[in-house]
């Protein structure tokens with residue numbers, strides 16, 4: 001029930017906004033996340049934005065895989 | 079970056095599971111990891127992660143499905159409210175099929191009760207405005223992810239001067255339940271897969287006693303396959319390497335150490351902590367959220383009287399033990415035979431995030 005999905009904020013109107021995912025638009029309440037701007041990816045849960053996605057952290061999470069690849073290779077070579 | 083598909087890459091998942099196997103080989107002992115969040119239970123089954131685990135790593139589901147841990151007493155009250163002539167019940171869809179002592183909201187709805195399924199608590203504001211002569215009761219069920227939304231709804235309701243919207247609050251807090259499981263010593267847990275979306279709100283602080291007092295490694299993990307595998311890797315590294323247990327964040331793109339302070343302060347403004355009952359676990363101290371005195375006009379229990387039937391539990395349903403991780407669904411005599419998603423006996427089979435429903439849909443056991 002804590003299901004939440006990342007959606008892109010495409011419109012802001014005070015405490016409310018419109019967020020989009022794959023062409024589906026949803027009205028979202030921005031009250032719990034005061035500092036957002038258009039283009040931000042927000043985590044939406046039951047009609048509310050609850051957190052902002054950090055793009056740099058997302059990239060870092062994905063970059064780690066190369067690192068793991070190296071570790072695994074090293075492990076195999078030993 | 080769309081934050082979804084990137085985190086489902088098969089090759090990366092394979093690499094990660096190889097790495098998990100490699101590290102798990104360094105220990106002979108069985109490692110038990112508990113996912114406390116129902117969304118994780120479903121995500122783990124759906125992506126087939128259980129089958130990728132080496133033999134000595136066991137994944138156990140815990141009490142993290144809000145619908146499942148809501149006791150019958152609450153449901154019976156909601157059902158009793160729905161029978162009142164001037165009441166509209168607003169609820170998330172997950173609650174509708176859950177059997178109470180003798181009925182369910184679904185049955186009441188087919189008998190003519192005005193029960194509306196909403197996607198957001200904000201919809202109950204609209205419904206209240208459209209029905210000024212009715213009492214609108216929103217069933218506030220959920221964890222820290224959902225409680226701030228309901229707090230915000232109460233605040234909006236106050237700002238708009240609504241007098242016919244009420245909340246029946248059964249909001250619960252996850253970290254006290256994790257500690258209650260450890261206190262009970264029913265099962266040995268070596269690491270916690272901490273709920274990602276609860277943590278977007280609460281941050282790392284509420285988990286600190288779990289590592290400091292109980293010494294159990296805890297990692298806050300996201301919900302895509304790469305997140306879950308990477309998080310499990312972080313956990314077994316802590317366990318196998320025997321480092322000082324710590325709270326780590328794998329789901330860094332969404333979870334900040336401090337959580338969401340705006341949501342936290344709104345939650346504290348409207349709710350206060352108190353002892354509350356969890357199905358199968360009993361009363362857990364300071365694990366419930368109750369509407370504060372200042373906002374008591376929005377509290378259904380304090381404003382709308384109703385006669386509630388005596389609570390009865392199904393004698394053979396072992397949901398309680400499943401929620402504590404003591405038993406798995408196949409140990410229930412009714413699983414798959416009498417109890418199915420179409421004809422659920424207990425809440426763990428009803429909720430899409432319930433452990434019995436997940437085993438039914440994806441499990442071989």
Ligand code: SF4
Pocket residue numbers: 394395396397400407410411412413414417418422423424425426427428434
């Ligand atoms: S299978 Fe059904 S009856 Fe058995 S524990 Fe699960 S929900 Fe209860």
